[in-house]
Amino acid sequence: MLEKGLVFMSDTRTNAGFDNISKFRKMTTWDTPGDRVLTLMSAGNLATTQAVVSILDERSKSPEDRAPSLLAVPSMFQAARMVAETLREVIDGHANVGQRASSTFHATLILGGQIAGGPPRLFLIYPEGNFIEASEDTPFFQVGETKYGRPILVRAYDPEMGFEEAMKLLLVSFDSTLKANLTVAAPFDFHFYETDSLEIRHKGRIEAEDPYYNDLSQGWGDALKATLDSLPDYTME
């Protein structure tokens, strides 16, 4: 959550074991230009998150059935409730019919966006169907493999940063994870939403071979080493 707007980034790797990795988009955007833009990102069981997106998507596509649609809810809070409720229903549905260990169907979602008349808002939605909202004190959320990329976010996040700088920070954070963990991989999808624009302006994908990303990754690695070198060494007694 920045002063300028909301920034989202997700990787595209899913896995069901080391020999079963695939590439799937984990970011979905719904919009009605001039009225609302909503972005959903997911981590966890792919069948669950795809079902949630499909249900929400079908609802938003049939105009006559728009009453319970993300394109019709009056506020971001109601949107979060709808997504959370859908998530809980999908998980419960799987858990009741098949395997009892519902934990394997778990998923966690991040929903952010703006609906005309309200400010941009950002939510973290738990598999149990409850959710929390980002605030000044906790201005960003991560889901999935969060730990490797967190230290740089904690240290360098600044609500006043622009989108160009935010892109750099997010790519560096993802790159730190990538270097240490096989479950996260490029390409990276991004959506940078400008407050009060109520339309999609900056949305796209950074490919693994993207020259900016590769220069950044290399440059960051070199700069980190140089930075560490620049700090005073310990003095052994």
Place this chain on the structure above:
Amino acid sequence: MLEKGLVFMSDTRTNAGFDNISKFRKMTTWDTPGDRVLTLMSAGNLATTQAVVSILDERSKSPEDRAPSLLAVPSMFQAARMVAETLREVIDGHANVGQRASSTFHATLILGGQIAGGPPRLFLIYPEGNFIEASEDTPFFQVGETKYGRPILVRAYDPEMGFEEAMKLLLVSFDSTLKANLTVAAPFDFHFYETDSLEIRHKGRIEAEDPYYNDLSQGWGDALKATLDSLPDYTME
């Protein structure tokens, strides 16, 4: 594992829930100057790791009973086997009498050192009693809360670094974890073993209020931000 020797660092926080945190040393060293130096670090169940250390310690203190002692084994490999066997026995012992879920008694150990006649060696010992050895390809081990501090190790580790520089890297790695996770906290115990010295030379504790550590933590945070700033921003279309 460095060309200069072996470097060890451990934090001192243990917890059994958020309202039950304590400070315990997680590093133990045994030595016979001129013959051997061994260092053991632990992560996991504190009762288990303390029992392992106590058993190994008692054996190494009674000269008449030295046959199965860490101070008598002929090689680092045999030392690793002895520690691993002790760990497995302690875990099995707890699991058989009390709670069946032996996973709660789990612990993972790092053992490193040198015994006269052999090179310095470094082992990671699993709760099942098996172990692996560090090599050129995998020159360092972490146990416990490993993820936050890993990216900087991956990026900045260099086998040719000296002890003064290694201290800096280890403190920065721990500090990244500290900033993100409540289960890791200063003071930090360290032991830097010089190859072929066969004695303890650099062993001590970095307190939370240590001025070098605090300057480093502050300097690293500032430098990280400056480093990120120095890299080119993304250009939005």
